[in-house]
């Protein structure tokens with residue numbers, strides 16, 4: 375197929391739900407993507423947070439190749455060694471409990487929402503079952519009806535009314551608003567440790583501690599959406615570890631499968647009995663292939679010491695951006711955790727994004743004016759230096775423009 379034929383086929387046969395850039399990638403290795411014409415790109419937003427271990431990591435490829443030759447899928451009415459090992463590994467890396475496997479972040483959050491309904495029925499208020507979940511403004515939890523209802527941004531909800539009832543949104547990092555929003559109907563508090571799509575907003579220590587304390591005092595579930603922050607992205611395997619607390623429920627997806635679609639919800643042991651046979655399920659959930667890829671991903675993160683590299687390279691990039699902030703007035707704020715970095719501008723970010731892309735650097739721009747930069751955890755310093763050079767040139771052009 376020629377490039378034109380591919381674009382034409384999309385026009386004719388694929389829903390235009392995504393804004394696509396006119397490029398066709400055919401190869402990926404680490405932080406480098408190669409397009410059909412042989413042009414190389416530095417990918418500093420690999421797979422929208424999927425490819426934390428870089429494109430085609432040898433450990434993930436070996437795991438997938440090995441499994442593909444043996445057995446790709448068996449349904450969940452049978453046992454499977456990979457799923458068993460993966461559930462144990464997730465627990466070993468986080469906290470004791472039980473895992474439900476699914477295929478995406480939205481589904482992991484959907485599972486958590488359903489789980490909190492069970493919790494609210496099992497531990498009701500004197501007034502009756504509790505069902506309300508407090509989430510935060512600017513959050514993003516996915517695109518299913520439950521997940522868009524949880525999401526605190528109307529732009530993702532427009533056109534899909536009526537939403538699922540039972541969600542209350544409070545400003546992120548606002549402890550007083552959080553406390554005030556709790557009623558006898560409240561069953562859970564749910565948020566991302568670092569809001570990704572919402573603009574790379576890092577939860578303050580105070581907010582996280584207050585949320586944990588309120589959940590303990592009022593018998594609520596603390597649900598952390600680690601779909602984007604999980605799997606080493608912030609320099610810890612899971613972002614909650616920066617805060618010295620533990621959630622009751624954690625949702626994962628994106629980077630868990632190293633590029634293959636898998637999601638997971640982990641609920642702590644003291645409530646895990648609530649999800650019983652037949653209550654929830656999905657046919658693909660945690661099949662042998664995706665579970666093996668996830669095991670390969672954990673191995674890659676450990677063997678290549680990616681958490682350490684993430685912390686070092688994250689600090690280096692933040693410092694470089696802060697230096698740039700001295701020279702470019704329109705850089706309003708530089709923030710982030712590990713290699714999840716946001717550069718908030720006082721101008722539109724699209725021009726910067728376009729210029730970076732034209733010069734072979736892939737980043738993301740969210741909320742119109744926040745550059746979101748999330749290179750692979752094994753990114754090399756010289757790749758960062760090259761990316762910073764491209765960004766600096768784009769900033770310089772923006773000044774002239």
Ligand SMILES: Cc1ncc(COP(=O)(O)O)c(C=O)c1O
Nearest residue numbers: 478479480514515516570601602
């Ligand atoms: C924090 C968070 N939660 C949930 C989701 C939804 O994940 P998925 O697109 O796999 O459904 C995303 C996706 O960007 C996300 O960033």
